[in-house]
Amino acid sequence: DIQMTQSPSSVSASVGDRVTITCRASQDIDRWLGWYQQKPGKAPNLLIYAASNLQSGVPSRFSGSGSGTDFSLTISSLQPEDFATYYCQQGYSVPLTFGQGTRLEIK
């Protein structure tokens, strides 16, 4: 199975800050990585797919990059609604696997 490791596990930031979350795969997954945002009590919401493609309806302050084993999600200017937990997911092979999550908290 492909292991996905996110860092950091949690981060504190302020509105307007630029934040980057990283995700590392245990083997080469090409560009087959997605990012999700999840708020408490809600289902996850797809933000980015295939490493850098913005899902329809997602604000342009979200961006993704990377290939192979190392990926990142950047939020260019944090908004109040962005404080949530973020997960990466490899779409390269079954079993599909997620990172352990990064909790983004208000400083």
Add this chain to the structure above:
Amino acid sequence: QVQLLESGGGVVQPGRSLRLSCAVSGFIFRSYAMYWVRQAPGKGLEWVAVISEHGNDKYYANSVKGRFTISRDNSKNTMYLEISSLRAEDTAVYYCARDLRVTGTVYFDFWGQGTLVTVSS
């Protein structure tokens, strides 16, 4: 609009069985592979199972293989997850999710609201 609605969760004793349903609307159900993903309380996301568009191909996470059965009825726009020999570690919110349909890879673009399964004596 696209909607997915899970049902069938509840409190169940260890070793018993349960059937979850996912009723969909707003898209051509038979054209999409469908997935179950679960989340234990306070924990991360775990992919559980996938079923192909016509139900011919099914794959499971190792943690549920042999105990869970995924199925679908395209005439009813509904997917199912039969869960047997339930264990405490199966306690989770179970989500159904739709495949975004990017060739050669899998991402989940629509999710249901989830149904909670609690395994407890």
